[in-house]
Amino acid sequence: MNDMPSSTVTTDFERIFHPRRIAIVGVSTRGPGFGSGIFHSLRTIGFEGEIFLVNPKGGTLDGVPILPSVADIPGAIDFAIIAVQARAVPEALELCRRKGAAGAEIFSSGFKELGTEEGRLLEQQVVQVARRGIRVIGPNCFGIYCPASGLTVLPGPDLSRESGPVAFLSQSGGMAIDFANTGKSIGLRFSKMVSFGNGADLREVELLRYLTDDAETGVITLYIEGVADGAAFFDAMRAAARRKPVIVYKGGLSNAGARAVQSHTASMGGSRRIWRAMLRQVNAVQVRDLPEMSQAALAFAMLPPRPFRRISVLGGGGALGVAAADAAEPFGLTIPAFDPPLVERIEAILPRPGSSAGNPVDVANPFVAPEVLKEVLLLAAEDPRIELQIFISLLSHYKNMARMMGLPVKEVAPYRDLAAHFQEVARRTGKPVVVVLPNPRRGLDHLDVVEMIALARRTFMAHGIVVFDELHEALRAIGHLNVHYGRKTV
Amino acid sequence: MNDMPSSTVTTDFERIFHPRRIAIVGVSTRGPGFGSGIFHSLRTIGFEGEIFLVNPKGGTLDGVPILPSVADIPGAIDFAIIAVQARAVPEALELCRRKGAAGAEIFSSGFKELGTEEGRLLEQQVVQVARRGIRVIGPNCFGIYCPASGLTVLPGPDLSRESGPVAFLSQSGGMAIDFANTGKSIGLRFSKMVSFGNGADLREVELLRYLTDDAETGVITLYIEGVADGAAFFDAMRAAARRKPVIVYKGGLSNAGARAVQSHTASMGGSRRIWRAMLRQVNAVQVRDLPEMSQAALAFAMLPPRPFRRISVLGGGGALGVAAADAAEPFGLTIPAFDPPLVERIEAILPRPGSSAGNPVDVANPFVAPEVLKEVLLLAAEDPRIELQIFISLLSHYKNMARMMGLPVKEVAPYRDLAAHFQEVARRTGKPVVVVLPNPRRGLDHLDVVEMIALARRTFMAHGIVVFDELHEALRAIGHLNVHYGRKTV
Structure with a gap:
């Protein structure tokens, strides 16, 4: 954590949300896996950019050759999807950085959320690579869904390609895919969705600031288990809610919920009363569950x-x-x-x-x-x-x-x-x-x-x-x- | 209201819920109507008893001859379904009584719920006939649904024939059909359902007492807009809740709700606070809407x-x-x-x-x-x-x-x-x-x-x-x- 703070790095969100050339690092040719799963999802949803597959064992997947290393990709990449074992993640991320990727999403779990010293150290290494100039989403996440570009979260091969005004930031991947599916069912359309899991690098504050200025986003929704920096978060919330509605589903407000948060994304919770007061103060809308969040987003998206x-x-x-x-x-x-x-x-x-x-x-x-x-x-x-x-x-x-x-x-x-x-x-x-x-x-x-x-x-x-x-x-x-x-x- | 109180009349609920011979008074051979509608519903759900159709104009409906008068029905009937115009209801009811019917349901509206003097007088006449020895469900109702006998509410041709432990008493016909359909969708099975509308004769108190002793009923649910006799109602509730769970959805607890109740079933509402306290005192379960009632009934029906x-x-x-x-x-x-x-x-x-x-x-x-x-x-x-x-x-x-x-x-x-x-x-x-x-x-x-x-x-x-x-x-x-x-x- 001795590197420069990430906020001084210029982040090319355009290349992260609308990449033209992406790498999937860690595709397996045998059986289901996160890497081959996301490849299948991107193909099914119709991602139009170029996809490069990487696995030291080589081979092909659905007719696409698998390169042995990120270094073997011809030319630069915009974005990378990393699904290798936790221990191999920092090196893979560094190779993506050298290939010019503006960002990477890391599906792999086995980091801070384990509560082990090894997990903590691995996450620190990810942060160190990120500080050198590649923005990281995750680890322990489902990544980005952006209907306009065709990037989709891991279990989202059949999500909608129609864009709309609602953005979603989520510490939970499951919540992201459920919200994306619910939205598709009820006619809610999304601008961008980010499941950021442990949020080792990019997380609520920076993403909120980005969405506040994002012309494609008219309504911001969040599923938050805990925040890294309370003061910065509420500043960002206040600024966002002045520009557009912000709807917050805070998980873990009960005793047992806070315990579950701890083992889920290793975040610190916070009391029910404090959150309610803070959210009210910044004029954010608080909801209690996914159905209520979906319905509130629908109302804000469609009513004057x-x-x-x-x-x-x-x-x-x-x-x-x-x-x-x-x-x-x-x-x-x-x-x-x-x-x-x-x-x-x-x-x-x-x-x-x-x-x-x-x-x-x-x-x-x-x-x-x-x-x-x-x-x-x-x-x-x-x-x-x-x-x-x-x-x-x-x-x-x-x-x-x-x-x-x-x-x-x-x-x-x-x-x-x-x-x-x-x-x-x-x-x-x-x-x-x-x-x-x-x-x-x-x-x-x-x-x-x-x-x-x-x-x-x-x-x-x-x-x-x-x-x-x-x-x-x-x-x-x-x-x-x-x-x-x-x-x-x- | 000068006749003897209905509670001294012995009511043959068996013949009301499980009739073998019924009359439908007021079938129309032209276009949709309540009479032909209920005939269609009973046929579709597979009611096995004999059905006699009555209309002064005669004719046939789906091959069944229409008799000019109830008096023309050969032999006695157990139960009657009355769908003639409000003004013709008292006479039709009296004829059914003379035919030996233990009860009748009156679909027709145009009674007390209108708030007119004519409506009030007509309803009084219905009560007078009832006191002579025929129990009345309605008017302004959808009637009885009893899966075991195949009696069904007016818009319920496709309700389940499987019996189960849940009984429902409802001042609203729409609530009855919605609950019956919801129940079928979620696997909730019913013993008996009574939409009693204005409740001119049989209503919450007597029906509650009946269900309290009814061996087919394990859980009692109610949709109540207002009660005729508060003290008797709460006594009946207390007695019922000692024997089996009683779930109450009280409609009209808000100001606007009370106003809507007035024009719906002409009942008097009551304050939110008083109802909550009373229901708690008799150990009834209070719910706020139909979904909550369905789910509570499911839990009581299936869990120890x-x-x-x-x-x-x-x-x-x-x-x-x-x-x-x-x-x-x-x-x-x-x-x-x-x-x-x-x-x-x-x-x-x-x-x-x-x-x-x-x-x-x-x-x-x-x-x-x-x-x-x-x-x-x-x-x-x-x-x-x-x-x-x-x-x-x-x-x-x-x-x-x-x-x-x-x-x-x-x-x-x-x-x-x-x-x-x-x-x-x-x-x-x-x-x-x-x-x-x-x-x-x-x-x-x-x-x-x-x-x-x-x-x-x-x-x-x-x-x-x-x-x-x-x-x-x-x-x-x-x-x-x-x-x-x-x-x-x-």
Whole structure:
């Protein structure tokens, strides 16, 4: 640790996230391994750059020759992926540095996280090589996922190539791959994701600073187990949160959690109370788990950057209205009752009896025509207090109608019409429409419903309508928006 | 309301829940309607009794003749389903009573929930007929679902015919069908479900008393918006909770929620604080929404009737261990660290490096062999403090392995072996094994993973291993067990 501090080294993040020539050091020709795994992943996801494979034993992998040493690579490389045994890592890293690599990700574990003297020393050697001029991600990590360049985390051959506004920094590789997959499922798109594991060199502070200025990134998310330098971290957080929303999932806030952190990435945890206070102070959004983080990121990525405090809730089924009202209150959202004249106008177009137009609006049955729902939303938006509208769609009920009609449910459920209408409503009223798509039908006999709901989600999202699975999740996500932008504007 | 109180009428619940001869009053031969809808549902689910259809216009429906009047039905009936217009309901009900029906469910709305004088009077007339000797479910409801007899709620043609221990009483029809579908998806089986809507006659108190003694029912769940007689309700709750777990979802505890309740089932709500205190006092379990209710019911239905305070958590991925620890604490669950000798024995069989054996146990990668996982669980169970084990399975990761092998993921993911091993572990150790099956892969390109996870869930459940989607949900459900049985045993 006697070298110059890494912050004085100029880091070429462009060559790290968008490399044209990369080396994979430590591919095995026999059986599965991290090196051959990442090669397979890069090929499958369609990385367009040149890939050089390295293993002293030589041979070929999927028709690509394996070079005996990094030194044998013709010309310079931008980035390296290192998957050799821990003991061989420092030398491999040094060879990559000499080949001109701006950075390297080290998948190998067996470093500081072991808690052994050998692991600690090996990690120190990695840091020493890094200080000579190559930025290191890891060790004990899954690396970088960057949809634009086609770099992907180790277990991510099938992640999306579509870029989007959300960046993710993670001390956990498992969390990174789970978030990337969850994001793909719910329509969340990423700019850059970095699983940095032990964070021997590049870690939260520098990466945060980079993302703060990164034009591709509009929302920053983090999974943090512990930070190397608390003061620098909170400074970086504060600076970041002034520019864009920062969502933090801090793991290890319980006693047992802190113990688990220790053996996972050898970080120091910190008390629940202190973290909460610090995150609040820098106007970061704190979430408790991966689903909540995904949903918050979705809301920040898709909704306008402002708080929404008074909302309307529309849905098929009175209990849903009741549930909406109950769930909204803890998040500081109110569902103001409409004035009687407006109620009458809404009632006039809803099916009777059974419906209720007071806000929440109960549209009484799941098969109300999309055109009618559009009119109801347009009317509800006339209440000047309403800032955002939530529509709880019971599309799964079309399964019964489809069965009676002898048609596939995906052809019967009117999600295309709904998406077009809701988009128009949002545009004409200037008030976002949020859709909740609960699906109680998801067993083996309802895989067709699962597919239809996935199609509906994609269609709504393509029309700029954000979709959540459960009402409670939508309200919580909007609550996060209010906390972040509410603090800002006050 | 001047007739004798209904409690002095002997109610033949057997003939209501298991009718042999039923009438559907108000079938329409033209287009969809509640009457023809329920006929279709009963046929589809395979109700084995005789069904008589009634409509003054006569005709046939699906080859079944429609009788002009209830009086034309040959012989007595056990039960009636009434779907005529509100104004025609009292007379239809009276005719059913004269035909000897023990009960009737009234789908029609247009009664007290309208808030009009006409609606109130019509509901009073229904009550008057009921007092003469026919028990009424509804009006403004979806009726009864009883898998054993094949009676089903209106929108439930495809509900399960498998009976199980969970009963549900609901003021909301939508909640009933959603819970029935959710239950089918997650492997929860029902004894009886009653959507009683306005509850003009039979409602929470009498039904609770019936279920308390019902041998088919082991767990009682309720969705309540408001009760007719608070003191009687809490007496019935107390008596029920002494015999079996009672799980209550009280809707309308917020201001806006109470307003929504008023227009939904015309019930009076009640304050959040009072309900919480009352439910605690009678040792009922309070939940906040349908997912939480489903998960709590699953835990009570499948886990032994006792608290579980100290648990082990095993999973693939260190962050999952961290997350487990963090999530356990708020529910009063502890994850005690194993003693060093046990840690060493577990470490000896886990893949190295990357794993961690302290509890939470991080098995380091998602592809550890089922036999090894069995051994780890057997070892962990040796810690005498551990009362229950949670295994977080990352089966969705087998998608990548399946792709490389060119096989369907459902053939590659080893859920059958895992289920058999976990069942053996639970049997040999006497400590339940709970499985969490998170699935971040659920978009259109991962429908095969969704199917595999559904197959895995069914297989685990068939081996007596209870499955939850998310760790947080499993912990919360176990927390409910602890609250209920903890109070009981203290």
